[in-house]
Amino acid sequence: MTDISPEMWAKVPAAEKVAPIAPPAPTYGQEVRRRLWANKPAVVSIVFIILLVIAAFFGPYFSPHTYYKQDLKLANIPPFFETYAVTDGAGETTRFFLNASNFNLYEVDAEGNMLGLLRGGRKEMIKKSQPYEFGDQTLTLDYSKLPVRLLLEDGSEVRPSGWSWNKTYLFGTDQLGRDILVRQLYGAQISLTVAFVATLVNFFIGVFYGGIAGYMGGKVDAVMMRFVEIISTIPLTLYVVLLMVVFDSGLLSIIVAIGSVFWVDMARIVRGQILSLKSQDYVAAARTMGASPARILTRHLLPNSIGPIIVTLTMLIPSAIFIESFMSFIGLGVTPPLASWGSLTSEAVETLRAYPHQLFFPAAAISLTMFAFNFLGDGLRDALDPRVGR
Template identity: 40%
Template sequence: MANNQNNQYNENNLPEELFEPIERTEDTSEKISRESRTFWQDARRTLFKNIPAMLSLFVLIAIIIMSFVGPGMNKYGYNDQDLSVSKMPARVPGLENISWLGFDGTFQRTFEGDTVEEASQKAIQRFGNKEEFMDIEVINEGDGSEDSAKVSGTFHPYEAKGMEDTYFWLGTDELGRDQWTRVWQGTRISLYIAFLAATIDLLIGVGYGGISGYFGGRIDDVLQRIIEILTGIPNLVVILLMTVVLQPGVLSITIALTITGWTGMARIVRGEILKLKTQEFILAARTLGTPDRRIISKHLMPNISGIIIINTMFTIPNAIFFEAFLSFIGLGIVPPEASLGTLINTGFDSLRQYPFLLVFPAILISVIMIAFNILGDGFRDAFDPKMHK
């Protein structure tokens, strides 16, 4: 009891010099620690912080630019044929002296035989008996019984044809056409089909799914029965029908994508609209007499724009793979036109002898698909509120 009285006495009799008055302003209590951000600003900030997604975006931008600029970077035309330079290996100025990069303009093979002389003779015969343009290195001399002799033969086709000052950056195909030009031209066609699929998804799929989900009732029943019929028809069957009516090519693929390619997006948009249209802010807008067109464009679409962008980013690589698959089985782009699929198909036929015809377009299509998928993952994380910090 006495201690409490002493503490109270000491607190009430503290010297005034220990206290300093605080100058209070009008905005002191209302001060915000940091500037508030909108959902789109948060999404953009999260996306920019995603290093793999940003690297993928820069890679895709570079590939798109090269698909337009690349074919004009050398003197060879898209369909210029010269059988005298058919199946020439890749040769790049400045890299021709680095053999392990594969741009030195040589063919290198390993040959076996009972003796070194027999293996060397196989190497010489394989490259047209032009021994003076070959470098033969013994790998294993063998013992003449179970262990065979092995030699490595390196052939210099540019020197053999008197083309020491000629360079084909990615080699040439079986008709002597420059692969650099055709690869970038094929990339342009593949990207055109991919972005066409994305545009169809946005124009038809979003509109169709939005109308079906928002109005519901009999309209929704009719529209969904149409989608079920279209979904039941495989894309390959549609392509075969288009091939019968039309010739294989960009037009038939475009029509096939137009008929069935948008159904997935329409179903996703419909599901999101059905979930959102019963929310309080939509009911309030209806109560205030807001027209349906304005509710869809100003309230519903902004709220589902994230899922639309994400689905579109995954639609593009699927369309590229779809076109490559069709071209690989002969139902896509018709030669002499080129796409990444037709170039891979052509290179597959010569894989054992001339692997560079397959390697370069296969690497490019792999990079495009991986980059789009990584960028799609970045958009998915950016539009996820749980990822915002």
């Protein structure tokens, strides 16, 4: 053997080290984040969902209104309106807007804040008119024919001075004079709570039920999946309706009704994943080393199925929101004065022609939320699939 001096084994100075040929390969988590952030609809959906949750649970505390306070004098106020102005002989100007659906005049200030309902004189039922006094000016509301006209004493017609947004009630009021915005936020609380609680129940029951069935196989799998098929023979919505008829209507009842049957699809998906993974070599190695079935299931099989589980959970959230809204729409959901998007929609259908804004906001909230979770689910599905490259 040739003698080698210790000097020949000295460390190479850092300045002389050879640079790596290629950067280190990204981890799976880094690749998932990169693919998810590259999906613009998914990113927008994440932002929308975060803002919705913050607004739903913290927004009502910053509003001067409550979801149950009624003011019948300010019922059916639109979120925006055309303002009119009348100046009397003393130079004082009164601004107001006309609610053409109920022939009422409401006083507002220059910024669009509501000041109250204007009281007019005695209505002329034959002439279909009503006088209003503004100092020395008399304004006549003529609704004998459409469109409604506002006439001064000299017969001239008062024209609107422009559109203004309702600064007091940003989304307007309902038929009982309640603020729609606050009720919308409380409705988001109810709908999101039902959806997330049902999803958690779905996760714990569906994941472990399907995991046990898929791992045990044989007769255990056959018996467990026959039970799932029995539940699946009844349409999910009909089953929830039947349960809601048995239970009293309310938030807890609808959570129990949805959570009791919402795990079936998750159980099937997890079972399929476990059946395809339990024959892998690492499962056989864990079994050879003496790992218990519970440890193999929780430490090896379920973590490797987390991608499809997360995507399925994301996809089932809008389904839970829709079912809760449907239950509330037909009167089997939350009870008044609580509000959910479904109950708000149900109340607004009665006055759709006269006050379409009352239906627009809850319907738009349901639609946008379902779109957001669906886009997020699509983005997670693509991001978690290692076969998808971008």
